[in-house]
Amino acid sequence: MDNKQVLLRKRPVGQPSTDDFEIVSAPLPPMEAGLVLRRTIYLSLDPYMRGRMSDGPSYATPVALGQPMVGHTVSQVLDSRNPAFKPGDFVAGYDGWQEFGCSTGAGLRVLDSSVAPISTAVGTLGMPGMTAYVGLLDIGQPKPGETVVVSAASGAVGSVVGQIARIKGCRAVGVAGSPAKCDYVAKDLGFDDCVSYKSPDFLDQLRAACPQGIDVYFENVGGLVFEAVLRLLNVNARIPLCGLIADYNVTATPPGPNLRPLLVKRALIKGFIVSDHNDRLDAFLRECTTWVREGRIKYREDIVEGLEQAPAAFLRLFSGENFGKLLVRVSADPTR
Amino acid sequence: MDNKQVLLRKRPVGQPSTDDFEIVSAPLPPMEAGLVLRRTIYLSLDPYMRGRMSDGPSYATPVALGQPMVGHTVSQVLDSRNPAFKPGDFVAGYDGWQEFGCSTGAGLRVLDSSVAPISTAVGTLGMPGMTAYVGLLDIGQPKPGETVVVSAASGAVGSVVGQIARIKGCRAVGVAGSPAKCDYVAKDLGFDDCVSYKSPDFLDQLRAACPQGIDVYFENVGGLVFEAVLRLLNVNARIPLCGLIADYNVTATPPGPNLRPLLVKRALIKGFIVSDHNDRLDAFLRECTTWVREGRIKYREDIVEGLEQAPAAFLRLFSGENFGKLLVRVSADPTR
Numbered sequence: 148m149d150n151k152q153v154l155l156r157k158r159p160v161g162q163p164s165t166d167d168f169e170i171v172s173a174p175l176p177p178m179e180a181g182l183v184l185r186r187t188i189y190l191s192l193d194p195y196m197r198g199r200m201s202d203g204p205s206y207a208t209p210v211a212l213g214q215p216m217v218g219h220t221v222s223q224v225l226d227s228r229n230p231a232f233k234p235g236d237f238v239a240g241y242d243g244w245q246e247f248g249c250s251t252g253a254g255l256r257v258l259d260s261s262v263a264p265i266s267t268a269v270g271t272l273g274m275p276g277m278t279a280y281v282g283l284l285d286i287g288q289p290k291p292g293e294t295v296v297v298s299a300a301s302g303a304v305g306s307v308v309g310q311i312a313r314i315k316g317c318r319a320v321g322v323a324g325s326p327a328k329c330d331y332v333a334k335d336l337g338f339d340d341c342v343s344y345k346s347p348d349f350l351d352q353l354r355a356a357c358p359q360g361i362d363v364y365f366e367n368v369g370g371l372v373f374e375a376v377l378r379l380l381n382v383n384a385r386i387p388l389c390g391l392i393a394d395y396n397v398t399a400t401p402p403g404p405n406l407r408p409l410l411v412k413r414a415l416i417k418g419f420i421v422s423d424h425n426d427r428l429d430a431f432l433r434e435c436t437t438w439v440r441e442g443r444i445k446y447r448e449d450i451v452e453g454l455e456q457a458p459a460a461f462l463r464l465f466s467g468e469n470f471g472k473l474l475v476r477v478s479a480d481p482t483r
Numbered sequence: 484m485d486n487k488q489v490l491l492r493k494r495p496v497g498q499p500s501t502d503d504f505e506i507v508s509a510p511l512p513p514m515e516a517g518l519v520l521r522r523t524i525y526l527s528l529d530p531y532m533r534g535r536m537s538d539g540p541s542y543a544t545p546v547a548l549g550q551p552m553v554g555h556t557v558s559q560v561l562d563s564r565n566p567a568f569k570p571g572d573f574v575a576g577y578d579g580w581q582e583f584g585c586s587t588g589a590g591l592r593v594l595d596s597s598v599a600p601i602s603t604a605v606g607t608l609g610m611p612g613m614t615a616y617v618g619l620l621d622i623g624q625p626k627p628g629e630t631v632v633v634s635a636a637s638g639a640v641g642s643v644v645g646q647i648a649r650i651k652g653c654r655a656v657g658v659a660g661s662p663a664k665c666d667y668v669a670k671d672l673g674f675d676d677c678v679s680y681k682s683p684d685f686l687d688q689l690r691a692a693c694p695q696g697i698d699v700y701f702e703n704v705g706g707l708v709f710e711a712v713l714r715l716l717n718v719n720a721r722i723p724l725c726g727l728i729a730d731y732n733v734t735a736t737p738p739g740p741n742l743r744p745l746l747v748k749r750a751l752i753k754g755f756i757v758s759d760h761n762d763r764l765d766a767f768l769r770e771c772t773t774w775v776r777e778g779r780i781k782y783r784e785d786i787v788e789g790l791e792q793a794p795a796a797f798l799r800l801f802s803g804e805n806f807g808k809l810l811v812r813v814s815a816d817p818t819r
Contacts, residue, residue, distance in 0.1 A: 204747065205747055206718075206747050206748075206749075369742065382542075388742065388745055388746050389746075390746065391742065391743055391746060400741045400743070401741060402738030402739060402740070402741060403738060403739040403740050403741045403742045404738070404739050404742075405736045405737060405738060405739045406705065406724065406727065406739045406740075406752070406754075407727055407736070409724055409752060409753075409754040410724050410725075410726070410727060410754040410755075410756075411540065411541055411542050411754070412542075412754060413542075413753070413754045413755050413756055413759060414753075414754050415751065415752070415753045415754075416742070416745060416751070416752045416753075417745075417749070417750075417751045417752075418742075418745040418746040418747070418748060418749045418750050418751075419749050420746075420749055423749060
């Protein structure tokens with residue numbers, strides 16, 4: 148059985164292109180004692196992958212040239228020599244951009260498809276949801292009545308941030324990149340308001356959406372959204388710094404915002420990486436699963452079909468063309 | 484008796500000049516029940532005063548045009564109708580740029596001149612020392628063996644930051660603006676190292692002075708020092724943001740550093756204003772007074788003579804010409 152894989156062919160300078168990837172077929176290794184073989188159903192595409200394509204300083208080792216791209220996956224076990232897994236089990240893992248994964252099973256988590264759709268294990272109930280949960284609650288520490296602003300509000304992380312903020316009694320204001328996304332965030336996800344950063348009067352709109360100022364800003368993008376938010380901060384504001392997608396493809400580091408508002412407002416910025424917070428996984432899964440089942444956290448998926456579409460789909464993350472959690476359906480989902 | 488005062492005459496745009504001030508003589512109000520009259524001995528000149536000259540958004544109300552400039556003072560009581568104070572007492576207060584202060588005594592603190600020189604009550608044992616204490620210990624939270632970097636290291640705040648860092652078992656590295664200041668910081672104050680930001684190879688020197696990277700950066704200045712520090716941060720670094728003197732006189736807000744290192748290194752920046760931390764005053768005075776008496780915290784004063792010299796002396800804070808805690812001796816110090 149051959150294993151289709153997407154390899155990193157070369158390191159992009161600036162904006163990545165589909166030329167940076169190569170699709171190959173590799174033979175699967177033979178099954179041996181202790182191994183678990185599974186077929187990928189969903190591959191999650193996430194902004195952090197851009198970092199893994201570069202070999203500059205980062206918090207994680209880059210993908211080696213000629214190796215499969217990394218990524219979170221939902222899979223079904225085909226064959227198992229490990230008693231913890233049996234054929235037919237759905238598992239969440241980190242198998243990367245390929246049709247099959249084969250390992251001892253370390254790091255795999257068995258999913259109960261009756262609790263929530265299995266695709267959520269790489270979205271709202273996976274790394275993006277956990278990023279929202281720990282960044283907002285542990286760093287942002289929102290209090291009832293405060294105003295929480297989140298950028299990339301229709302995305303996999305931002306959508307969860309705003310909905311948890313509402314659950315915690317806050318005013319949730321999203322920033323997104325189009326009227327359609329803003330409509331979705333305000334109407335379908337139930338944020339109090341959502342403004343488009345592409346509006347010519349974005350700052351005025353954001354100010355109007357935050358009449359009491361901004362207490363928590365969950366930062367996913369950097370750039371002009373950050374600068375506008377800095378003008379509206381309240382005293383003792385908190386800024387969980389999750390991502391700076393506006394900067395990920397630049398070749399020269401752009402300057403950042405002037406930090407004087409942080410001083411005047413005694414504000415806090417804290418960068419964080421979700422993988423540092425694994426001690427919070429159980430609390431996250433317990434709470435967010437309940438919220439999803441109760442309909443208090445909704446989500447939207449943007450699914451492309453076929454592993455070979457992964458490179459082109461990935462690029463849409465940076466143009467803002469995706470709308471919802473971006474997934475590749477690598478093989479049929481037997482639960483749908 | 485006339486009271487010489489320095490008034491704010493106009494609001495500077497950019498760099499202040501002596502023309503922004505006006506020296507006048509005003510009559511003292513008559514003594515009434517409850518009042519305390521005192522003669523200013525020392526007036527402290529500090530960078531925050533630049534903020535009070537402007538009417539832009541800040542954490543404190545600006546000085547009104549035609550009113551005396553604000554400032555911390557050490558004074559001697561001349562006459563008192565308040566039983567808490569008696570003639571001859573030395574007091575620390577906030578009487579501003581004038582020869583005499585007269586009020587109910589609210590906010591005055593009686594000094595014991597046998598414990599430490601009274602001038603320290605506006606320096607190492609006053610607001611600048613307390614700024615160093617709460618910023619370093621409460622926000623920076625240095626652990627033994629960590630590396631603490633502080634900018635404006637020969638100044639009133641920075642000199643205390645590095646010496647407390649040493650007391651706490653850290654490597655203390657200063658950044659200052661001249662070889663003479665660096666010599667003083669390293670040799671007299673006992674920092675482990677001090678580098679000049681004016682050196683052409685400043686980044687390389689800073690890197691060499693911090694072979695284990697930077698765990699805490701006490702930020703007083705902004706600009707290029709901040710940018711260099713961001714390249715050397717360790718994971719989970721903390722940055723107490725105390726001041727951005729490099730920006731105080733600009734007319735257009737300069738961009739700040741790119742914040743990607745904060746994300747990658749999970750770093751924290753927290754702006755703070757010392758007056759929010761008055762609950763720490765007793766602990767600060769107890770600990771720092773002991774350290775000063777034990778000779779573990781040293782200080783240097785840069786004293787100019789006469790209230791009328793205050794405007795010109797104040798400007799030296801922004802050119803880096805002052806060397807040590809900048810004080811105006813408004814009247815003779817009877818303890819020296």
